[in-house]
Amino acid sequence: MKAKDLEERLLDTKKIYEQIEIPAELNERMRLALGEMSKETEQKDEKVEVIQTRRDGKRVSHMKRRWNWKKTTGLVAACAVFCFTAGLNISPTFATDMQANPVLGGISRVLTFRSYEISDGDKTISTEIPQVDGAEEGYSKDVNEQIQKIVADYEAKAAEDIEAYKEAFLATGGTEEEFEAKNIKVNVDYEVKCETEDTLSLVLTGYEDWNASTVVTEYYNINLKDNSEITLEDLLGPDYINIANESIKAQIDADSSGLYFDEEMGGFTTITPETNFYINKAGNPVIVFQKYEIAAGAAGMPEFEITK
Known part of the structure; x- marks a missing residue:
């Protein structure tokens, strides 16, 4: 602009x-x-x-900002x-x-629809809920509804899991004070990965700091021109699976960390139409795998940019 x-x-x-x-x-x-x-x-x-100025025959200093x-x-x-x-x-x-x-x-087409923090002594839930602005119909409306449901379900499940954890902690000799000192935090947040006149890519994340296995990530890629979902096929063409597979395998082969599993250990073999991805600022898809899915935990959530 x-x-x-x-x-x-x-x-x-x-x-x-x-x-x-x-x-x-x-x-x-x-x-x-x-x-x-x-x-x-x-x-x-x-x-x-x-x-320096003159006032009544005298030089006077004043400050100009x-x-x-x-x-x-x-x-x-x-x-x-x-x-x-x-x-x-x-x-x-x-x-x-x-x-x-x-x-x-x-x-901006993405707004913080609701922001709040709730604390009850056992846990603190901090939430930022995004909303695609002006989404009264089509895929964007579906995204808004999905996000609201996902956040509500995630918070309810987190509260349930933390309550069960507390019961087990107290049953094995822990005290209320000791549990409260854990200062458990539940966070729901979002990040806009790419926003142009025609494209919006958004990632919603939920995580609990006491349990790494509870991380939830949802990816939304929206074509703003016709209010539809953007797929890997839209970005890479009909042969998108082979294109992505070749690129990911080449990037793994070039990695020297030794963290990636081989195929016998459950390592990467192929993407599917359901594979998660977001669109970066360059307009390229970035494929994302969950922690432990294709590599050791130290690798985090591996990402692979697929250039066109």
Whole structure:
């Protein structure tokens, strides 16, 4: 997007935002956030210049402040993002107005639909739930519904598993205080891997810090032109399985870590139409395997970029 176009869209956004009634809760959150941002900007980006002037026949020194325009613009943009996110969390009306407005929706197609933290002594659940903006039908609507269900199911299962773990811990001699000291955390978050005018690639992750086997990752690749799912075949063509297999095997052969299993040990053999992937900023698919799926745990979740 050209700088002039971006400036015009920011000005339009500002006008629209000023017409929206801001809830009291949002005003307080904005005040605190702006205070922190202003301190940081003031410390890093303010330049002070001593200027000599004459006043009543005397030379007087005063300070002139020069602001770094780029940093100040960044602060405005950060504030705008905060307003949109906080508004979605606090005011359903704000969320509805935003979805109906193409200028606001054009800034990003992915919004934090709900953000919260719950702590009950046994555990702390921190959640960031994304939503594809303006998704009233088609695949994007399905994605939003799937994400909400996945998050709800994951949190319920985590609470159930932690309760069972606590019961076993107490039954074997542990105390309530000792269990609380474990400070168990459950996190649900997301990352936008690629977002262009035509493409959106999003990864939803859930994990519990006490049990590595509970990690959940869901990948969503959306064609924004026709609101459909992007597949590996769409990106690599009809022969996508062979193309991906050859690339992955070559990358494993070139790896010197010794962490990858051979085929007899359950190592990589082939991808399938259900194989997980996301799209990176270069527009290439990146195939992802779960921990322990094709390599030792030290390899983490192996990723393989497939270049076209």
